[in-house]
Structure formats: structure tokens, C-alpha cells
Amino acid sequence: METNSFDAIVVGSGMSGGWAAKELTEKGLKTLVLERGRMVRHPDYPTATKDPWDLPYGNRITQETRLRKPVQTRTGYPTPANQHWFVDDLDNPYEETKPFDWLRGYHVGGRSLMWARQSYRFGPLDFEANGKEGVGVPWPISYDEIAPWYDKAEIFAGISGSVEGLYQLPDGKFLPPFDLNCVEVDFKKRLDEKMGRKLIIGRCANLTAPLTHNESPQRGTCQSRNLCIRGCPFGGYFSSVSATLPSAERTGNMTLKANQIVYELIYDNDKGKATGVRVLDAETGKQTDYFARIVFLCASALGSAYIMLNSTSSRFPNGFGNDSGELGCNIMDHNKPGNSNANVEGYLDVAYTGRRPNGFYIPRYQNVGKDKRDYLRGFGYQGRAARSNYNRFNDTPLMGAELKKAALEPGPWTIGMTAFGEILPYHENHAKLDRTKKDKHGLPVLVIDAIVRDNELKMQEDMRNDAAEMLEAAGYKNITVKSDSYNVGNSIHEMGTARMGNDPKKSVLNKYNQVHACKNVFVTDGSFMPSSGCQNPSLTYMAFTARAADHAVSELKKGNL
């Protein structure tokens, strides 16, 4: 029988929502998962097995798509192979006071289908920084407290990587690492010898070997196709569609509904609790209320902030749980001002086979140990070396039979890398609702106002200079360092809009991701982050979501929620 009442409601089915669904259903809770976008089921990914010649326009984006998706396409991320995962900006508008790239995937699986799969732990350095430096609010939890949850997330998801013993980048439970290629090994050696800096293989959620558990029989190992963003019919990488949602499904406790736009939390003033959520059907516009004992908001940092800002009541006139005034504020992303490239001489008699869905990583070394900088925190680099392809002939006079002959040999090696740096939490970097503007569902539009400031701009100089210095130290030629302007959001790591902290006057959530002022609402997407680190954050969302779900069920059992 159709019912609107459940034990738990999870809003969003992406990286965090999938984990919440899996953990809550496995602990026996009848759980409703609401996704605002369309249904996607493993292994039905429309472009996953298309050959390159099946993609129109040499995989370039058409003007028609640009008109519908002006924000998504201006970033260069969408292609005909993957554009169906990126939202229609006209149907899903927002306002940007300063340029802000909001890349979104509205469908079951969310951005866990499109992510770059890089998976790094935050370390003690990251969890202690805010407290030691008096920035934002201190993390209410230590590395040691979250470490077992990282273990759990890594083991279930399957993270490949190498054990390195670095303090600033703790090791995890890894599947075997991918190979570095010949030139990357060369670069690693030179960086170590000349500068004492580490280069490691990226840690990524691709199965380089079978999983070490039997919970995901639908997943096979990575086939090195490097077409992950299309969705992988082999289940070779972690997404909620390939991994967590199937686990939740198998419990029999999950009800998953697509095309359900949650726009408001229902608050019961007498009980002091949220009783459920208000939903619009994206296709019919029908409004429905769903009820549950606990609600997990996993709708992304800006998505969850939106729902909370839109949930006003006499108790919460400024947005749900917003006693601190920090809701929607402290937006962070990763500082990323352009990439650096060089040509590598030699190694002409070697190449690689297979397509590695991963690159190298140079872990943060700034403000670690004796390496002091004139700004706080630091950055890491992600990059790869490769042999150049036919594009190298573009601006040459080579033509005819000679061109065809030359194209049968791989081009010279090139190497490129991009810095990802920490952005500090600034109260001024915020999102709010513009109730005078409405989207096609009649819902108010989010206004985002976020920029990088002095600390980030100083860091950008080092990101460029250090890259040039390292490529030069390695003896590489024709070094180019781009200084692209960086729009906040472009790293697609937005976070911080409902930060956790011990002080309810300065934070929205407690150390278990519970809203301070309403304990039966949990927010476990990027919203909760008090600082951004410089590591790709998804693994941290997984770990915190699993921990929050464990806490929620234990509190329910104790009758505390």
C-alpha cells in the first residue's frame, strides 16, 4: 500500500545520499530516497559503449546545447558523450553576483556519476588548522575519530592507491595502485632528488582489483577504458548508481522516487522536530508531503542550503536551523587558477597501453614541516604525462602522404598539471534566496556571491611559480603556465554552507552532522565542512555520512530523536 510515512527520508541520491540510503536501510530503517532528477539504473548509461566515431561533431558541443546549458558548457566540462548528465541551465536558473560555476547533475546518482574519482583523506593537519589558526570554527572532530569511517568508505567503494606514510595525506585501505608511466616515474625521481618533493599515483575510486568484500556483486574491475564519466557498465568505478543504491535496494527497505523536488522541511513547533519534507513532482507539479522520524539532507552544499533557507517558520524565521546566521555562508571550493604544461625530451621508444582513468598527484608540501609560506594552508597538483596526438600537426605545414606517415608514430611526450588549493571559509561568501525571481516550478532562485580573497590570490602565485620551478628542475622544455581566471565553483567541490562546530552560535550542525537546533535533521553533503582542505572531498562526505547514519540509528534506538 502506498504510504507517505517512513522511518527516514534521504534528500538526494548522489555521493552522500547513496551512502545515507545504504547505511540507514542496512540498519533496518524504511527509507524514502527523493531525487529531483530522472531515474538512472545500473548499468543503463546511454553513451557508455559508444565508439569515438559514434559521437557527433568530433565530440564537440553544439550551439543548441550551449543555448540551453550556458553555465555548464562555458566550463568546458560537457561533451556530446556526457552532456546528458549536466543540467539544463534555463530550467534550473540561479543568479551569480560574481561569476560562480555551478555544475550540476540532476538525476539518480547525481554527480557521483560524473566525478573525477580522486579520493584522498583529510589528515590531522586539516582537522586542526581552523582551531590552531583561529579561522572560521574549529572542526568538532579529530582525524582519529573519523579514521575508522574512512576505512569503511574506502573498503566498500574500492579505492586504489599507494601507501606512502605521509603525515599530510594519511594512507588508507587501498586496492593496488595504477602504474605511473615512464615519464611520470622520471618526474617523480627528479622531484625527489632535486626538491625533496613527493609525486605519487592518484588515489581513485576505480577497481584495480576485485573488491575485498562481497557486498557489490554487480561490480566488476576497471577495464581502463577511461570513459568513466559516461557511467560504467562494468561497475568499474564507484558511484551511488553502481554501488550504494544497489546495496540499499537489496535490503528491501528503500523506496527510491525520481523527479521529486524537495523544496521545504516541515517543522513541528510543538515537538521541536522536523516531521518530513514538502515535494513538487518535477513533471506534474503535484505537491506531496512525506513524513519520517529523521531526515538526511544530501542535496549538495548549495542544494541543501537552498532547502533550509526556504524552510522558514516562527521558530526559524531566517532559514531552518539558522540560529547562528551561518546558513548559506562560508562557501568554499578549490582554488584552481590554470594548468602548467611542458614538453619532455626523450623516451621516444616507449609509450603505454590502456587508458588510465587517473593521473599523478603531488601532495601538499607548503606549510608542512619547514616549508613556510606567506599565506595559510596549501595546495596539491594533479596531472599526467602523455604522448601527444594528431593535434600536434594543427599549426604545421605538414600535409599529404607525409602527414599520414607522421601520424602513424606517437608524438613527443608532454606533461601537464593543475593545482587544487584550499579556500578559507569567509562568512561573506554566501548564498541566499531571491524571492522576487521564480523558476519554472514557481520556486525562488538562489543567488550566489563568492570570490577568492587575499590568501587565495597569494597562493595562486605560488601555484604557478612552483609548477614552473618543478618542471624546470626536471629539465623539461617549453614550459607554459596559464593564469586563467578562476570562478569559484569551477572545481565542483562547493562546500561549507551549513558548517559543523561545537558552538551553536557559530555553526549550523554538531559533530554528528545534526542540526544543532533540530536534532532529527542531518546534513551530510559538502555543507558540513568547516574548512576545505586541498584534497578532493567526496571520500570525506562518504565517511561523515556513514558516521552520521550510525549515530542517527543509535539515537533513534535510545529514543532521543
Added chain:
Amino acid sequence: MSASEDRGFDASVEMQQRRALLKRVAWILGGAVSAPAAMAILQGCSAKEAAPGAAAFQPRFFKGKQADIVSGIADVLIPKTDTSGALDAGVPAFIDSIMADVYPQDAQQRFAAGVDEFETASAAGGKSFLDQDLSQRAATVQQALDAALNGEHPQKPFILVARELTLLGFFTSRVGITENMEYVAVPTAYHGCVPLSQMRKHVYWE
């Protein structure tokens, strides 16, 4: 691509069956299903329309002689030798569609003007490009490339755009990829350092 590879209507029924099969296999056996086997099933799904060949196409962007001129340029840039050339790969139709659908209006206009100017310049040099034999055409294109590469230009010169799109169209086409590179749909593994002497072809599609 030969017409026999175009499976037409039957392909869609077959595709549905294959998908259903793969789904069952993937769910029931999971990690136990061998990747190449699963991919072999899936490969059947990619039955596709025959690629546009050298045959005439109905231009949507080009007007008058523009399609013939662009075809002539693509043909001498990547001629048919013992392997397929740009015309076999359908490059003129590719450029027509990319102009019509991908390029913004100002770039479209520059390209169209560029084609016309290219023809006017070659005619002023004595013989219209379309009246030239293959070796004369090659010399004309070579000359245009050299001039474009040596000068300073506020916008990318027409001949370099035509060249870029010819390369893109050719090396993303079925013949361009499979005849010049090793195309492995499912590599199964990544090997980071392999001597070229141990590779079947030296360039792997990636």
C-alpha cells in the same frame, strides 16, 4: 564503411535483447562475468548508421561551390593512399555539420568568407582551385598554409581552421582511427611503460 554493416531495423531488436542479457549477466554474476565477454555482448549494441562516405552529401552550411572547394582541400591534406583519406572518412560532410551546428555565427561567417576568398585568390593566380589537378591543388594548399603560418593574423586564418577540422574529422572517424591507430574498446588494463617495439601499432587511440 560498407552498406552491409548498416544493420538497420533488426539491430534495434537485437540491441534490446543484448542489453537485457548483459543486464542479467552483470547483476547475477557481477565480478564473475569476464569483461571482454560482457563487452562483446555490448559491442553488438553499437550497430550504427553507415558513416558518410565520399559520396555527395546534402550540405546544410555550404553554398554553391563551397562544398567542392572544402572537399578539395581536405582531399589534398589527407589523401587516399594505401589507406583511406579524408574523403573516405566523410570529412567534408563533417565540416559542413560542425559549421552548421557547432560554430557560432561570427566564426561561420569567417569560414564561409574564407572559402570564397581562397577560391578567388587561386583564380587570380591563374586557375580556379576547382579546375586545378591534384598536384596543383596540393601546391595551392601548401602555399596557403605557409602564408598563414608565417604571418600575423587577428583571427585564425581560414586554411588553418579547415586544416584543424580536417584532422579532427579524420581522426575521429572510423577509418581514420582504425587504420592509423590501435583501437581497443576494452583495454582491460593500463601498462605504464611499454616499448614501442612490443606494440602492434605505435599509436593507441586514447
